[in-house]
Amino acid sequence: MAETIVLERRGRVAWITLNRPQALNALNEQVMLEVTATLLELDRDEAIGCSVLTGSAKAFAAGADIREMQPQSFAEMFGTDWIGGWDAMTRVRKPVIAAVAGYALGGGCEVAMMCDIVLAADTAKFGQPEIKLGVIPGMGATQRLTRLIGKSRAMELFLTGRMMDAAEAERLGLATRVVPAGELEAETMKLAEAIAAMPLQAVLMMKEAVNRSFETPLHEGLLFERRLFQSAFATEDRTEGMTAFVEKRAPVWKHR
Ligand code: CO8
Numbered sequence: 001m002a003e004t005i006v007l008e009r010r011g012r013v014a015w016i017t018l019n020r021p022q023a024l025n026a027l028n029e030q031v032m033l034e035v036t037a038t039l040l041e042l043d044r045d046e047a048i049g050c051s052v053l054t055g056s057a058k059a060f061a062a063g064a065d066i067r068e069m070q071p072q073s074f075a076e077m078f079g080t081d082w083i084g085g086w087d088a089m090t091r092v093r094k095p096v097i098a099a100v101a102g103y104a105l106g107g108g109c110e111v112a113m114m115c116d117i118v119l120a121a122d123t124a125k126f127g128q129p130e131i132k133l134g135v136i137p138g139m140g141a142t143q144r145l146t147r148l149i150g151k152s153r154a155m156e157l158f159l160t161g162r163m164m165d166a167a168e169a170e171r172l173g174l175a176t177r178v179v180p181a182g183e184l185e186a187e188t189m190k191l192a193e194a195i196a197a198m199p200l201q202a203v204l205m206m207k208e209a210v211n212r213s214f215e216t217p218l219h220e221g222l223l224f225e226r227r228l229f230q231s232a233f234a235t236e237d238r239t240e241g242m243t244a245f246v247e248k249r250a251p252v253w254k255h256r
Contacts, residue, residue, distance in 0.1 A: 002034040012049040012196035013189065014042045017056075024062035025055045027107045029083070035111075036088035043093050049196030049203065049255070051092075052188055053115055054099040055108075057123070057181065063106030066133065083107070086139050089114040090211075093204050095195050099188040100124045101181055105163070110139035113148065113174070116207060119191065120166040120175035121184040127163035147214065148173055199237035200255035205229075 008015040016038060018025040025031075035053065042048045055061055064083060072082065089096075089111070098104075098112040101121035109126045112118050120126075128141045136142065137158070146154040149172040157164065169175040179187045195203065205228040213221050232238045236256045244251035 002038065004028075004031045005034050005038065007038055009048070010189065011193065012047060013192040014038075014045075014048045014051040015189075015192075016051060016053050018054070018061055021056055021058075023065065023067075024059035024103060025108070026063060026065040026067075027061050027083070027111065028065035028068045029085075031061075032083060032085050036085060036092075039092045039094075039096060040088060046255070048094065049198070049200055050094060050192045051096045052099055052192050053096055053111070054101075054185075054188070055104075056102065057121075058102040059108070060098070060100040060102060060104040060124070061108030061111060062103045063108050063129070064139070083139060086111065086114065093207065094200075095203060095207055097188060097192055097195075099184055100126075100175070101184055103163075105129055106137065106141075107139045110137060110141045110144070113140060113144040117191070118169075118175045119184065119188050120169055120178045121181040122166050122178055123181045124166040124169065124175070124178075125163045126166075126169045126174060127161065128158050129161040129163075131159060132161045145174070197253070199235070199241060199251075199253045201235040201237060202232055205232060 004018065004020050006017045006019050016035065018031065020026060020031065039051055042051055076082070095117070096115040098115035098118045100112055100118060101123050102125065104112050104124060104126045106129055109128060128137050128145065130137050142158065145157070153172060164172070166175060166178040170178045209225045209228050212224050216224065237253050240253065241251045
Protein backbone atom coordinates (compact mmCIF):
# COMPACT_ATOMS: atom_id res chain seq x y z
CA MET A 1 0.00 0.00 0.00
CA ALA A 2 1.57 3.26 -1.17
CA GLU A 3 1.93 5.97 1.49
CA THR A 4 3.52 8.85 -0.38
CA ILE A 5 1.29 8.82 -3.47
CA VAL A 6 -2.41 8.49 -4.20
CA LEU A 7 -3.42 6.45 -7.24
CA GLU A 8 -6.86 6.91 -8.83
CA ARG A 9 -8.11 5.06 -11.87
CA ARG A 10 -10.24 7.42 -13.97
CA GLY A 11 -11.38 5.29 -16.88
CA ARG A 12 -8.27 4.51 -18.95
CA VAL A 13 -6.28 7.25 -17.16
CA ALA A 14 -4.20 6.56 -14.04
CA TRP A 15 -3.98 9.72 -11.93
CA ILE A 16 -1.04 9.69 -9.50
CA THR A 17 -0.78 12.47 -6.91
CA LEU A 18 2.41 12.98 -4.91
CA ASN A 19 1.28 13.20 -1.32
CA ARG A 20 3.85 14.54 1.13
CA PRO A 21 2.29 17.97 1.74
CA GLN A 22 4.27 18.53 4.93
CA ALA A 23 7.50 18.56 2.88
CA LEU A 24 6.17 20.13 -0.34
CA ASN A 25 6.33 16.66 -1.93
CA ALA A 26 10.09 16.40 -1.44
CA LEU A 27 11.30 13.23 -3.11
CA ASN A 28 12.68 10.68 -0.68
CA GLU A 29 13.58 7.06 -1.30
CA GLN A 30 10.01 5.90 -0.58
CA VAL A 31 8.45 8.31 -3.12
CA MET A 32 10.90 7.07 -5.73
CA LEU A 33 10.10 3.42 -5.06
CA GLU A 34 6.33 4.00 -5.00
CA VAL A 35 6.14 6.17 -8.13
CA THR A 36 8.36 3.93 -10.25
CA ALA A 37 6.78 0.66 -9.06
CA THR A 38 3.28 2.06 -9.69
CA LEU A 39 4.08 3.28 -13.21
CA LEU A 40 5.73 -0.02 -14.15
CA GLU A 41 2.74 -1.91 -12.75
CA LEU A 42 0.34 0.29 -14.77
CA ASP A 43 2.29 -0.72 -17.87
CA ARG A 44 0.97 -4.24 -17.30
CA ASP A 45 -2.61 -3.07 -16.69
CA GLU A 46 -4.61 -3.49 -19.90
CA ALA A 47 -7.31 -1.10 -18.66
CA ILE A 48 -4.89 1.86 -18.54
CA GLY A 49 -3.62 3.83 -21.54
CA CYS A 50 -1.96 6.91 -20.02
CA SER A 51 -0.74 8.08 -16.60
CA VAL A 52 -0.61 11.51 -15.01
CA LEU A 53 1.85 12.51 -12.31
CA THR A 54 0.91 15.59 -10.33
CA GLY A 55 1.44 17.29 -6.97
CA SER A 56 -0.45 19.88 -4.95
CA ALA A 57 -1.43 23.44 -5.78
CA LYS A 58 1.68 24.65 -3.92
CA ALA A 59 4.24 22.11 -5.11
CA PHE A 60 4.64 19.49 -7.79
CA ALA A 61 7.79 18.57 -5.86
CA ALA A 62 10.31 20.88 -4.13
CA GLY A 63 13.24 18.61 -4.96
CA ALA A 64 15.04 15.67 -3.52
CA ASP A 65 14.51 15.41 0.24
CA ILE A 66 17.22 17.62 1.73
CA ARG A 67 16.60 16.25 5.23
CA GLU A 68 17.25 12.71 3.94
CA MET A 69 20.43 13.85 2.17
CA GLN A 70 21.81 16.16 4.84
CA PRO A 71 23.41 13.57 7.17
CA GLN A 72 24.77 11.29 4.45
CA SER A 73 28.41 10.69 3.62
CA PHE A 74 29.93 10.17 0.19
CA ALA A 75 30.29 6.44 0.91
CA GLU A 76 26.60 6.15 1.78
CA MET A 77 25.37 8.14 -1.24
CA PHE A 78 27.71 6.41 -3.67
CA GLY A 79 27.45 2.98 -2.08
CA THR A 80 23.66 2.92 -2.19
CA ASP A 81 23.53 4.77 -5.54
CA TRP A 82 21.14 7.08 -3.72
CA ILE A 83 18.06 7.98 -5.76
CA GLY A 84 19.49 6.11 -8.78
CA GLY A 85 16.25 4.13 -8.87
CA TRP A 86 14.55 7.01 -10.73
CA ASP A 87 16.23 5.54 -13.82
CA ALA A 88 13.29 3.09 -13.81
CA MET A 89 11.21 5.95 -15.27
CA THR A 90 13.03 5.38 -18.56
CA ARG A 91 11.59 1.84 -18.66
CA VAL A 92 7.96 3.01 -18.37
CA ARG A 93 6.38 2.29 -21.76
CA LYS A 94 3.01 4.04 -21.56
CA PRO A 95 2.89 7.84 -21.76
CA VAL A 96 3.20 9.82 -18.55
CA ILE A 97 2.02 13.44 -18.34
CA ALA A 98 3.44 15.74 -15.66
CA ALA A 99 0.80 18.22 -14.47
CA VAL A 100 2.81 20.88 -12.67
CA ALA A 101 1.44 23.54 -10.33
CA GLY A 102 3.65 25.44 -7.86
CA TYR A 103 7.26 24.45 -7.25
CA ALA A 104 9.03 21.95 -9.51
CA LEU A 105 12.55 22.38 -8.19
CA GLY A 106 15.68 20.26 -8.36
CA GLY A 107 14.62 16.63 -8.47
CA GLY A 108 11.01 17.83 -8.93
CA CYS A 109 11.89 19.53 -12.20
CA GLU A 110 13.95 16.48 -13.15
CA VAL A 111 11.04 14.10 -12.55
CA ALA A 112 8.80 16.36 -14.66
CA MET A 113 11.40 16.11 -17.44
CA MET A 114 11.37 12.30 -17.15
CA CYS A 115 7.68 12.46 -18.11
CA ASP A 116 6.66 12.61 -21.77
CA ILE A 117 4.61 15.82 -21.72
CA VAL A 118 4.71 18.68 -19.20
CA LEU A 119 1.56 20.75 -18.69
CA ALA A 120 2.09 23.76 -16.44
CA ALA A 121 -0.32 25.80 -14.37
CA ASP A 122 0.36 29.53 -14.47
CA THR A 123 1.55 29.17 -10.86
CA ALA A 124 4.32 26.72 -11.81
CA LYS A 125 7.90 27.58 -10.92
CA PHE A 126 10.71 25.49 -12.34
CA GLY A 127 14.35 25.56 -11.33
CA GLN A 128 17.51 23.69 -10.46
CA PRO A 129 18.64 25.28 -7.18
CA GLU A 130 21.21 22.57 -6.35
CA ILE A 131 24.12 25.01 -6.65
CA LYS A 132 22.77 26.79 -3.57
CA LEU A 133 23.21 23.55 -1.60
CA GLY A 134 26.75 22.98 -2.83
CA VAL A 135 25.83 20.16 -5.22
CA ILE A 136 24.78 19.72 -8.82
CA PRO A 137 21.63 18.03 -10.18
CA GLY A 138 21.76 14.25 -9.88
CA MET A 139 18.57 13.04 -11.54
CA GLY A 140 19.24 14.08 -15.10
CA ALA A 141 18.90 17.87 -15.41
CA THR A 142 22.41 18.56 -16.72
CA GLN A 143 21.60 16.19 -19.58
CA ARG A 144 17.84 16.54 -20.14
CA LEU A 145 17.40 20.29 -19.55
CA THR A 146 20.50 21.07 -21.64
CA ARG A 147 19.11 19.03 -24.55
CA LEU A 148 15.69 20.67 -24.13
CA ILE A 149 16.60 24.34 -23.89
CA GLY A 150 20.21 24.60 -25.06
CA LYS A 151 23.53 25.00 -23.27
CA SER A 152 23.62 28.73 -22.57
CA ARG A 153 20.12 28.90 -21.09
CA ALA A 154 20.59 25.70 -19.08
CA MET A 155 23.95 26.88 -17.81
CA GLU A 156 22.48 30.18 -16.62
CA LEU A 157 19.73 28.36 -14.71
CA PHE A 158 22.14 25.83 -13.18
CA LEU A 159 24.78 28.38 -12.19
CA THR A 160 22.40 30.89 -10.62
CA GLY A 161 19.83 28.42 -9.26
CA ARG A 162 17.12 30.92 -10.17
CA MET A 163 13.53 29.88 -10.74
CA MET A 164 11.68 30.39 -14.00
CA ASP A 165 7.96 30.95 -14.20
CA ALA A 166 5.53 28.95 -16.32
CA ALA A 167 5.57 31.40 -19.24
CA GLU A 168 9.37 31.19 -19.51
CA ALA A 169 9.27 27.39 -19.20
CA GLU A 170 6.80 27.26 -22.07
CA ARG A 171 8.82 29.71 -24.18
CA LEU A 172 11.98 27.62 -23.69
CA GLY A 173 10.20 24.36 -24.54
CA LEU A 174 10.27 22.75 -21.09
CA ALA A 175 6.49 23.02 -20.69
CA THR A 176 4.19 22.10 -23.55
CA ARG A 177 1.48 24.53 -22.54
CA VAL A 178 0.46 26.86 -19.70
CA VAL A 179 -3.09 26.84 -18.37
CA PRO A 180 -4.79 28.76 -15.54
CA ALA A 181 -4.18 26.90 -12.25
CA GLY A 182 -7.89 26.25 -11.79
CA GLU A 183 -8.04 24.47 -15.13
CA LEU A 184 -4.91 22.33 -14.83
CA GLU A 185 -6.71 19.19 -13.70
CA ALA A 186 -9.46 19.41 -16.33
CA GLU A 187 -7.03 20.24 -19.15
CA THR A 188 -4.69 17.44 -18.12
CA MET A 189 -7.56 14.95 -17.95
CA LYS A 190 -8.72 16.00 -21.41
CA LEU A 191 -5.25 15.41 -22.83
CA ALA A 192 -4.71 12.15 -20.94
CA GLU A 193 -8.10 10.80 -22.02
CA ALA A 194 -7.37 11.67 -25.65
CA ILE A 195 -4.05 9.80 -25.51
CA ALA A 196 -5.49 6.87 -23.54
CA ALA A 197 -8.19 6.45 -26.21
CA MET A 198 -5.60 6.04 -28.98
CA PRO A 199 -4.61 2.57 -30.23
CA LEU A 200 -2.22 1.38 -27.53
CA GLN A 201 0.32 -0.50 -29.65
CA ALA A 202 0.88 2.59 -31.81
CA VAL A 203 1.18 4.73 -28.66
CA LEU A 204 3.87 2.42 -27.28
CA MET A 205 5.74 2.43 -30.59
CA MET A 206 5.53 6.22 -30.79
CA LYS A 207 7.04 6.70 -27.33
CA GLU A 208 9.79 4.19 -28.04
CA ALA A 209 10.67 5.82 -31.37
CA VAL A 210 10.75 9.38 -30.01
CA ASN A 211 12.87 8.39 -27.02
CA ARG A 212 15.24 6.55 -29.32
CA SER A 213 16.04 9.87 -30.99
CA PHE A 214 17.96 10.92 -27.87
CA GLU A 215 20.09 7.79 -27.88
CA THR A 216 21.04 7.02 -31.47
CA PRO A 217 22.62 8.55 -34.58
CA LEU A 218 20.04 9.80 -37.10
CA HIS A 219 20.29 6.94 -39.59
CA GLU A 220 19.86 4.35 -36.81
CA GLY A 221 16.88 6.26 -35.43
CA LEU A 222 15.26 6.52 -38.85
CA LEU A 223 15.71 2.80 -39.45
CA PHE A 224 14.29 2.02 -35.99
CA GLU A 225 11.27 4.22 -36.77
CA ARG A 226 10.69 2.56 -40.14
CA ARG A 227 10.89 -0.94 -38.66
CA LEU A 228 8.39 0.01 -35.94
CA PHE A 229 6.12 1.59 -38.56
CA GLN A 230 6.23 -1.67 -40.54
CA SER A 231 5.57 -3.71 -37.37
CA ALA A 232 2.42 -1.68 -36.78
CA PHE A 233 1.01 -3.64 -39.72
CA ALA A 234 0.94 -6.70 -37.45
CA THR A 235 -1.56 -5.07 -35.08
CA GLU A 236 -5.33 -5.44 -35.17
CA ASP A 237 -5.76 -1.72 -34.60
CA ARG A 238 -3.78 -0.89 -37.76
CA THR A 239 -6.17 -3.00 -39.80
CA GLU A 240 -9.14 -1.41 -38.06
CA GLY A 241 -7.82 2.16 -38.38
CA MET A 242 -7.19 2.00 -42.11
CA THR A 243 -10.33 -0.04 -42.83
CA ALA A 244 -12.44 2.44 -40.87
CA PHE A 245 -10.95 5.29 -42.89
CA VAL A 246 -11.71 3.56 -46.18
CA GLU A 247 -15.23 2.70 -45.00
CA LYS A 248 -15.77 6.30 -43.81
CA ARG A 249 -16.62 5.35 -40.21
CA ALA A 250 -15.05 5.85 -36.78
CA PRO A 251 -12.52 3.17 -35.76
CA VAL A 252 -13.21 0.89 -32.81
CA TRP A 253 -9.89 0.26 -31.11
CA LYS A 254 -9.10 -3.01 -29.38
CA HIS A 255 -5.70 -1.80 -28.14
CA ARG A 256 -4.18 -4.93 -29.66
N1 CO8 B 1 13.48 18.53 1.08
C1 CO8 B 1 12.97 18.37 2.31
N2 CO8 B 1 12.04 19.19 2.85
C2 CO8 B 1 11.63 20.24 2.12
C3 CO8 B 1 12.11 20.48 0.81
C4 CO8 B 1 13.09 19.56 0.28
N3 CO8 B 1 13.60 19.68 -0.94
N4 CO8 B 1 11.51 21.58 0.31
C5 CO8 B 1 10.68 22.02 1.27
N5 CO8 B 1 10.74 21.22 2.35
C6 CO8 B 1 10.00 21.33 3.61
C7 CO8 B 1 10.55 22.47 4.47
O1 CO8 B 1 11.69 22.04 5.21
C8 CO8 B 1 9.35 22.78 5.34
O2 CO8 B 1 9.27 21.82 6.37
P1 CO8 B 1 8.99 22.31 7.90
O3 CO8 B 1 7.63 22.98 7.83
O4 CO8 B 1 9.00 21.02 8.68
O5 CO8 B 1 10.08 23.26 8.26
C9 CO8 B 1 8.16 22.53 4.41
O6 CO8 B 1 8.66 21.70 3.36
C10 CO8 B 1 7.63 23.80 3.79
O7 CO8 B 1 8.70 24.49 3.17
P2 CO8 B 1 9.03 26.04 3.43
O8 CO8 B 1 8.62 26.44 4.81
O9 CO8 B 1 10.46 26.26 3.06
O10 CO8 B 1 8.05 26.71 2.35
P3 CO8 B 1 8.22 28.12 1.65
O11 CO8 B 1 6.94 28.37 0.96
O12 CO8 B 1 8.75 29.14 2.60
O13 CO8 B 1 9.38 27.89 0.54
C11 CO8 B 1 10.54 26.70 -1.23
C12 CO8 B 1 9.18 27.00 -0.54
C13 CO8 B 1 11.09 27.96 -1.89
C14 CO8 B 1 10.26 25.61 -2.29
C15 CO8 B 1 11.54 26.17 -0.17
O14 CO8 B 1 10.92 25.15 0.59
C16 CO8 B 1 12.80 25.62 -0.75
O15 CO8 B 1 13.68 26.36 -1.18
N6 CO8 B 1 12.93 24.26 -0.76
C17 CO8 B 1 14.13 23.59 -1.23
C18 CO8 B 1 14.21 23.61 -2.72
C19 CO8 B 1 15.48 22.95 -3.20
O16 CO8 B 1 16.58 23.36 -2.90
N7 CO8 B 1 15.33 21.86 -3.96
C20 CO8 B 1 16.45 21.15 -4.52
C21 CO8 B 1 16.83 20.04 -3.64
S1 CO8 B 1 18.33 19.26 -4.18
C22 CO8 B 1 17.84 18.21 -5.41
O17 CO8 B 1 16.70 18.10 -5.75
C23 CO8 B 1 18.92 17.39 -6.03
C24 CO8 B 1 18.34 16.22 -6.80
C25 CO8 B 1 19.37 15.30 -7.24
C26 CO8 B 1 19.76 14.33 -6.19
C27 CO8 B 1 20.30 13.13 -6.86
C28 CO8 B 1 21.32 12.48 -6.00
C29 CO8 B 1 22.01 11.36 -6.71
